[in-house]
Amino acid sequence: MSEAKPKVAFYWCASCGGCEEAIVDLNVAMLDVAAAIEIVLWPVALDHKYSDVEVLADGEIAVSFINGAIRTDEQAHIAELLRKKSGLVVAFGSCAHLGGIPGLANLTSRREIFRMSYHESPTVVNPQKTEPIPGGQCEGKEVALPEFWEQVHTLDQLIEVDYYLPGCPPMPGGIANAVNAILTGNLPAKGAVLAPDKALCETCGRRQSKDPRTRIAKIHRPHEIEADPQVCFLEQGIICCGPATRSGCGEACINGNMPCSGCYGAPPGVTDQGAKLLAAISTLFDAKTPEDAQALARQVVDPAGSFYRYGVPASVLARTIEKE
Amino acid sequence: MGNLKILTFVCNWCSYGGADQAGGLKLVYPESIRLVKVMCSGRVDPQMVVNALRDGADGVLVLGCHPGDCHYKEGNYAAQNRATLLAPMLQQFGIEEQRFRLDWVSAGEGERFSKVVTEMHDAVAPLGKLHLHSRSTSEVA
Ligand code: SF4
Ligand code: SF4
Ligand code: SF4
Ligand code: FES
Numbered sequence: 425m426s427e428a429k430p431k432v433a434f435y436w437c438a439s440c441g442g443c444e445e446a447i448v449d450l451n452v453a454m455l456d457v458a459a460a461i462e463i464v465l466w467p468v469a470l471d472h473k474y475s476d477v478e479v480l481a482d483g484e485i486a487v488s489f490i491n492g493a494i495r496t497d498e499q500a501h502i503a504e505l506l507r508k509k510s511g512l513v514v515a516f517g518s519c520a521h522l523g524g525i526p527g528l529a530n531l532t533s534r535r536e537i538f539r540m541s542y543h544e545s546p547t548v549v550n551p552q553k554t555e556p557i558p559g560g561q562c563e564g565k566e567v568a569l570p571e572f573w574e575q576v577h578t579l580d581q582l583i584e585v586d587y588y589l590p591g592c593p594p595m596p597g598g599i600a601n602a603v604n605a606i607l608t609g610n611l612p613a614k615g616a617v618l619a620p621d622k623a624l625c626e627t628c629g630r631r632q633s634k635d636p637r638t639r640i641a642k643i644h645r646p647h648e649i650e651a652d653p654q655v656c657f658l659e660q661g662i663i664c665c666g667p668a669t670r671s672g673c674g675e676a677c678i679n680g681n682m683p684c685s686g687c688y689g690a691p692p693g694v695t696d697q698g699a700k701l702l703a704a705i706s707t708l709f710d711a712k713t714p715e716d717a718q719a720l721a722r723q724v725v726d727p728a729g730s731f732y733r734y735g736v737p738a739s740v741l742a743r744t745i746e747k748e
Numbered sequence: 749m750g751n752l753k754i755l756t757f758v759c760n761w762c763s764y765g766g767a768d769q770a771g772g773l774k775l776v777y778p779e780s781i782r783l784v785k786v787m788c789s790g791r792v793d794p795q796m797v798v799n800a801l802r803d804g805a806d807g808v809l810v811l812g813c814h815p816g817d818c819h820y821k822e823g824n825y826a827a828q829n830r831a832t833l834l835a836p837m838l839q840q841f842g843i844e845e846q847r848f849r850l851d852w853v854s855a856g857e858g859e860r861f862s863k864v865v866t867e868m869h870d871a872v873a874p875l876g877k878l879h880l881h882s883r884s885t886s887e888v889a
Contacts, residue, residue, distance in 0.1 A: 500885065531840055575881065582885045699794035702833055709829040712815065717832040727837035740798040742883040745842030 430486035439492030446593035498570035523737025530743035592687035619672030639710035643723035698731035762813035765855025778869035790823025
């Protein structure tokens with residue numbers, strides 16, 4: 425490989441693999457990208473060792489794309505290593521950006537997760553009550569496991585992040601634009617989210633059908649009714665996160681006749697996506713008495729999971745307080 | 749328990765008047781109550797509530813005009829709808845229900861103002877300070 429090619433790393437932390445898939449989905453465009461760069465680490469696709477990265481000079485990697493949230497010390501270790509060796513770090517996808525789906529685990533505790541996963545789940549047989557521990561002796565040898573932290577973190581709660589590529593996963597167009605911007609040095613100010621500033625409702629094709637006087641008399645979950653594909657979801661009593669979600673996905677879910685669940689995170693000016701969404705939706709309740717308000721609130725089955733689906737760790741409250 | 753802080757939003761047109769009257773009547777109420785005047789209870793965005801809890805409030809109380817009396821007609825209904833959904837969501841984050849309350853106090857209800865804020869203080873006091881977990885990774889592991 426030629427010396428001049430910028431070095432690039434891809435890494436996954438607490439991730440579902442969908443963000444890796446999104447890179448592969450670049451298809452033919454990926455070949456152009458691959459020809460223009462030298463990949464130094466990509467565990468899901470190529471056989472590098474961490475030691476290959478350790479021997480690089482600080483800042484030698486032009487850019488590291490890191491997806492997934494942070495919950496183990498192994499993830500933290502590699503993320504810190506890549507930070508040291510990289511000029512730029514891009515938080516790739518909702519999990520790295522906001523905590524993502526794995527971040528919903530912050531609504532419970534490590535203790536509860538271990539209790540369910542290793543003891544109480546109906547499919548578990550564990551008479552010796554074994555639980556993972558970070559390390560110890562086994563048949564005379566030292567063994568180690570990554571330590572599972574108390575809570576899930578966003579990437580920028582651990583290391584400095586230069587840019588954010590939002591989405592669960594990011595859309596191919598957004599990835600291609602970001603990669604081009606980086607390769608050509610045509611980048612916005614550090615810390616920017618590489619997506620438009622508008623809220624999804626401003627770009628959504630259904631916005632015309634939104635009537636400011638609409639009040640919701642009943643909340644429907646998406647599987648309960650057949651949504652009219654022309655009409656704003658909120659008009660139909662279906663929770664849609666468009667009012668407090670950044671645009672840039674091309675209204676992917678809306679076009680599939682599913683409401684937005686918020687994966688691009690908050691648009692500028694919103695400090696807490698979930699609280700903002702809660703306000704946007706509850707303000708539409710057709711209720712003037714406490715009883716009517718209660719009846720509607722109860723129809724929102726999981727408020728935290730609905731309004732912070734991709735962003736509990738990034739939220740102002742960040743996690744459930746564990747009681748002794 | 750002297751250092752409890754209960755952020756209390758009072759609307760300009762009713763509840764602030766109630767607080768003012770309580771002051772005029774020299775009614776005593778707990779020093780944990782910290783008043784912030786807003787134009788209407790409907791102005792209290794849930795983001796303000798979570799930010800207050802993150803920034804050191806041990807409880808948040810929102811006071812507005814009685815139903816039907818809001819200066820902006822419907823602001824307090826919006827406040828009621830938000831509070832009704834916000835309460836269970838705060839509980840999902842482990843924040844006890846006593847730490848957040850919405851109620852109504854008119855400009856002529858100095859006595860009621862003092863009663864409601866005292867009730868709020870007495871409900872939060874046994875819970876003590878609110879300790880949210882840090883968001884940074886430096887306090888984990
Ligand atoms: S952002 Fe979505 S697609 Fe990417 S790793 Fe997280 S859950 Fe998977
Ligand atoms: S609420 Fe959803 S469906 Fe309605 S305009 Fe906004 S994004 Fe579109
Ligand atoms: S519509 Fe919403 S949930 Fe769907 S891809 Fe776009 S931002 Fe994500
Ligand atoms: S003005 Fe008092 S609640 Fe609206």
